[in-house]
Amino acid sequence: MTAGFTRRAFLSKTVVAIAVTVLSSRFLTYTEDARAAGDTHVIDIKAFKFVPDTLKVRVGDTITWTNHDIVPHTATADDKSWDTGTLKRNERASLTVTAGMAPRYYCRFHPQMRAQIEIVGGD
């Protein structure tokens, strides 16, 4: 267990979800400036699956979910502590990984869609 997981209870909505269609260039610029050290990971939502369904990330990394399906989906923490909001077709949202971020998530609209992130590394 990393230290992050023990702090999970204190963590709530430090996560930012932004529909890239609205703020794309500004947000991306901001992301690069503020999180120069963090990697960006891409998760595709395709045919009712999160791909990949397990992703190793570090605190400070950015995860971007893109919905390729006709129908709307979400990526929502099991404990609802973070949520991309509704992603319609071809919409995406990005979250910055925070220490202790709830790792398991699902789609609020299709609860059989499940996936997880794995926070690796220390501090």
Added chain:
Amino acid sequence: MKIKALVAALTASAVLTLGLAQAKMKTQSPAELNDLEIAHVAYVADSIDIRYAHLALALSENPAVHEFAETMIRDHTAVNDQALALLKKLGAQPRDNFLSQSLQQNAKTLIDEMSDLRGTAFDKRYAENELAYHIAVNDLVDNSFLPNIENAEVHALFTAGSKIFHAHEKHAAMMVKQLK
């Protein structure tokens, strides 16, 4: 003489029966529908599930049933919007047919039946019907429509639609289990 007449009568009736059966198969097999008729069936099938969902939102007090119904409305509306956009692009009109009509008829009967139910009796009936309905539609799409659709774009839309309907089937199965 008597036997000969009987044989003749039997043959005539067999031919008649077979002929009828063939005629019936030709106009009344889902596999024989053309792309525009298939598009019509799909639109009707989507619309029916949206109507069931509105009934559930009106009659159910179960949050899980409400969430499922909202997903049905959201998803089937999205599919229908795509279907209409594609038909517009192709400059085509969906065509009414026997299968669309029989689906409508069945739905009317079921809505009448479910409208009289309340509480868990409604929830269970709705959930069971959603499961049965998606199983039936999946069978139709996978076995009768997808192998026969000629237009590549229509085929692609139905392939995507099939994935959505299968996901709904699983979701409905979860709901049925939950309500037991």
